[in-house]
Amino acid sequence: MTVKKHNYGTAILAAFEYLLEKYPEVFVIGQGLWSPWYVGNSMTDLDKKFGIKRIIDTPVSESACTGAAVGASLAGMKPIVVHPRMDFMLYAIDPIVNQAAKWSHMFGGQAHPGATIRCIINRGGEQGAQHSQALHAWFAHVPGLRVVMPSTVSDARDLLIASVLCKDPVMYIDDRWLYEQEDDLSPVVELDLLSQRPMITQDGSDITIVSSGHTSLLAREAAKQLDSKNISAEVIDIRILNPLDADVIINSVKKTRRFLVIDSGWLSGGFSAEIIAKVLEKLPVDSLLIPPVRMALPDAPAPTSRVLEKDYYISTNDIVKRATDLF
Amino acid sequence: MKNDLKDLSNPEKCHGAVSIANQDIGSLKPMLKSMLLIRKAEQHLALGRKNGLIGGPVHLGVGQEAIAVGISQNLKSTDYIFGAHRSHSHLLALNPDFYRLFAEVLGKETGFSKGMGGSMHLYDQQNGFYGSVPIVAGTVALALGAAIAAKLQETDHIGLAYIGDGAVEEGVVHESFNLAKIQDAPMLFVIENNLFASHMNISLRQPSDMISRFAVANDIPYKLVDGNDVVAIAKASKELIDDIRSGKGPALIELVTYRWYGHVDWRDDVDVGVERSLDDIENWRKRDPIKRLSKAMIDAEMWSQNQEVDLNNELEESMKSAWDKAMSDPYPSSDATLKYVYAESKNDS
Ligand SMILES: Cc1ncc(C[n+]2csc(CCOP(=O)(O)OP(=O)(O)O)c2C)c(N)n1
Ligand SMILES: [Mg+2]
Numbered sequence: 001m002t003v004k005k006h007n008y009g010t011a012i013l014a015a016f017e018y019l020l021e022k023y024p025e026v027f028v029i030g031q032g033l034w035s036p037w038y039v040g041n042s043m044t045d046l047d048k049k050f051g052i053k054r055i056i057d058t059p060v061s062e063s064a065c066t067g068a069a070v071g072a073s074l075a076g077m078k079p080i081v082v083h084p085r086m087d088f089m090l091y092a093i094d095p096i097v098n099q100a101a102k103w104s105h106m107f108g109g110q111a112h113p114g115a116t117i118r119c120i121i122n123r124g125g126e127q128g129a130q131h132s133q134a135l136h137a138w139f140a141h142v143p144g145l146r147v148v149m150p151s152t153v154s155d156a157r158d159l160l161i162a163s164v165l166c167k168d169p170v171m172y173i174d175d176r177w178l179y180e181q182e183d184d185l186s187p188v189v190e191l192d193l194l195s196q197r198p199m200i201t202q203d204g205s206d207i208t209i210v211s212s213g214h215t216s217l218l219a220r221e222a223a224k225q226l227d228s229k230n231i232s233a234e235v236i237d238i239r240i241l242n243p244l245d246a247d248v249i250i251n252s253v254k255k256t257r258r259f260l261v262i263d264s265g266w267l268s269g270g271f272s273a274e275i276i277a278k279v280l281e282k283l284p285v286d287s288l289l290i291p292p293v294r295m296a297l298p299d300a301p302a303p304t305s306r307v308l309e310k311d312y313y314i315s316t317n318d319i320v321k322r323a324t325d326l327f
Numbered sequence: 328m329k330n331d332l333k334d335l336s337n338p339e340k341c342h343g344a345v346s347i348a349n350q351d352i353g354s355l356k357p358m359l360k361s362m363l364l365i366r367k368a369e370q371h372l373a374l375g376r377k378n379g380l381i382g383g384p385v386h387l388g389v390g391q392e393a394i395a396v397g398i399s400q401n402l403k404s405t406d407y408i409f410g411a412h413r414s415h416s417h418l419l420a421l422n423p424d425f426y427r428l429f430a431e432v433l434g435k436e437t438g439f440s441k442g443m444g445g446s447m448h449l450y451d452q453q454n455g456f457y458g459s460v461p462i463v464a465g466t467v468a469l470a471l472g473a474a475i476a477a478k479l480q481e482t483d484h485i486g487l488a489y490i491g492d493g494a495v496e497e498g499v500v501h502e503s504f505n506l507a508k509i510q511d512a513p514m515l516f517v518i519e520n521n522l523f524a525s526h527m528n529i530s531l532r533q534p535s536d537m538i539s540r541f542a543v544a545n546d547i548p549y550k551l552v553d554g555n556d557v558v559a560i561a562k563a564s565k566e567l568i569d570d571i572r573s574g575k576g577p578a579l580i581e582l583v584t585y586r587w588y589g590h591v592d593w594r595d596d597v598d599v600g601v602e603r604s605l606d607d608i609e610n611w612r613k614r615d616p617i618k619r620l621s622k623a624m625i626d627a628e629m630w631s632q633n634q635e636v637d638l639n640n641e642l643e644e645s646m647k648s649a650w651d652k653a654m655s656d657p658y659p660s661s662d663a664t665l666k667y668v669y670a671e672s673k674n675d676s
Contacts, residue, residue: 035526035599059496059532126383300668304445305434306382307658
């Protein structure tokens, strides 16, 4: 057994360390940074290593902190604002959607607020409706805001670095249900966020399974089980939700002719619909053997009670079953 | 940070019996009992969480019981009361039905929110409790809206929001102060200043430890009171609430206190608290709101150690059976997740 040096959480930490060491204009602002139990192992001791001037723990003021990050980026800094839960960030919609996402366009491309907004999907544990939301589809709807969802250990590090180095505002969304994943990390190569696109994480020929964030982990696990049932699944991790480059997915669906999209948000008006639309509008009507299938959360807030919570979220088994039913 | 709270925030001060001048057993005993009940109920929850019987987080307010109990002496079931993440006491001070609290925290259908909310989402409209939620400051403007409704409806009901010292850092709280004042809304802002927002001491978050300064800024009448003195809280809030009911507009009351447990669950969280020490916790335990009242009552010979032991035992016993009952209650049925999303839907049977 090889020893895995990193997990998803420490990969994020490695990105912070890399950025803070190499780029003096990077600073981090958000709640909990001086006692980061909120964010798993992804920010441990940054305050001690880089000082509390650059690692700023804040009052409970999401709106001001996010706006401040956007403003600092206009003044030459590369700020990362951290929201330990996506739900808390909803107080900060204005600086994200009205300001950062519009800034370049409104002023004729003369200024670009390159702030990175790191927010975490953190659910389960009977926390319920206001501590569980996966709202990536909302944000991916907004032109001007790049939306990134890493699902692998290496993406956790490399896409955070790419997000921070990108000139545009980027929302980087990680998911606490991914933190246990382990992998080795090679030395950092700075990626250009603009050339990142959906990635085939497993080749296959019978069905295309597309997903993002935590559902990509589930999809990878499901694909292994499908293999043992002689179903060869091609698994695609979206990674960059906005702007979305669907070519990889289109080519895969052309090949497999079966199409399953899994999303960690709600079904209606969700990102799964966008994926299917972007693909099908580019394909002849008879491309698929059967209609495309979406798996997402029921159109209801997250319940707290353990029995309801268990049914609410998608499991690997659900995916295997749904995929098998398509044959 | 400016230490404007002086002795009120000094853990070595205010340890003695509270003043019960002009008070009788008829008003004091219910407050003592209510505080004891809340404490014991929360200690049950702490244990249930520790033992893994409770699946979700519980934010306990042990040490802060005097606030909800003192304030609630002056509330009516027709008022509009809103809470936050740490609201067990807010509800139990209005309705001592700890069985339904236990059931809710365990995710059971018989709970205050029909098992759909757990510890952080409580509801009991019949007793004036219009909801508690864990988005910090999420209910402050809602309580204000209810107050404005009460005014439009020409009632003497009031809106009330329990607000932490951390919640005050959200912009919406300041918008609400201003709007309440300009609307002359019948609204009481109850500031529970326990000097912490999760791990962080107020000295690291605000330039003064006194939240009442925002009342001054908005020309809102206020009182700053020892949050572990239930008698003083009941008295001060009565004056403010009487004024609010008689149409004098909003008021604010700031209560200085401390939570004995950590931010969430049963640990003391000394390790994750920035500027939280075991010494401080020990000293704050000496400012115990229950002991300080009980001592005053015993000193005045209107209450005895034996009576307190009996009361404790009685509560302990009924809580044990309530807990067992809640444990064996049913979970919500599987259609509940979709059933409650809208008031009604076309295919409801
Ligand atoms: C909008 C939002 N931001 C952050 C959090 C995380 N959080 C939960 S409770 C809390 C501290 C609140 O402090 P305070 O209002 O003083 O209440 P206390 O916990 O002291 O009772 C924080 C930051 C949250 N739940 N909602
Ligand atoms: Mg507090």
